[in-house]
Amino acid sequence: MKKILVSFAAVVALCSSAMAGVNSQTGCGLGAMIIKDNSTAVLLALQATTNGTSGNQTFGITSGTLGCQKTKFVMNEQAQEFVASNMDQLAKEIAVGHGESIETLAELLAVSDKVAFATSLQENYNSIYTSQNATMSDVLDNISTTTL
Template sequence: MKKIVIAALVTLAASSSMAGQNNVGSCGWGSKLFEGKSGVVNQVLAVTTNGTSGNQTFGISFGTSGCTQDGVVSSSWKTAMYIDGNRVALARDAAAGQGESLNVLADVMGVKDADRALFASTIKANFASVFANDQIASNLKAVLAANEQLAGYAAVI
């Protein structure tokens, strides 16, 4: 009995850590069943639903259950970490509308070459809004979301 309890706790801890990393994804039955619900419990249930039924793997492979085959894996935590660690350089480059830190941010966010110039000019034009306070990532997300061509990149922040 003790081994079963320990195994259950280890499984729950592993599931919780996956949920905390937002591994639910945006597709699969679990993400649809628990859409709009927040919290660790709902994320664990969504991950468990996708994992036990194998539907997310199938959905990604065949483009079903709200999954796509574009091959893009986004990570909002990388973007947020980069922004937090490079605030001063980003502010300098954003004000100029060009620079290494702005290019790296575009790389981290997966901005396509065709969108790079618009990305940089949009950040420059909205410098006061983006760097208005310590919530740079949230501010940048709002600015990008307001631009029809760049709105898709707001999801990786």
């Protein structure tokens, strides 16, 4: 155990002077903050392992810390269930820019300007539905990053 900790400390010390910024391959989190060098697969693996084993990436995403960008609205379980249950209908309504499903989603996400929300969804349709196999979490993530 001592050897692992010493090795980890050595890697952190060697990487501390490397370039700053969150890596697009491993994302934000403590791993990306401590191990800033992303030039090798080993260092990328250490970043991802640190993020995954300590569970800090989830905290960073929800709190907007550890190099993570906080989303503009909070996803809730009701919104997740609604989108999962209405994927096809929601896709059709987003394509045309209006509909009952869009209004319901706006209410679940506590969006105040529903008209602007619907317009923005329509304008960003290709960024929201990036593939035919888009999942509920993909759709909600893409809505949060492109729409508001």
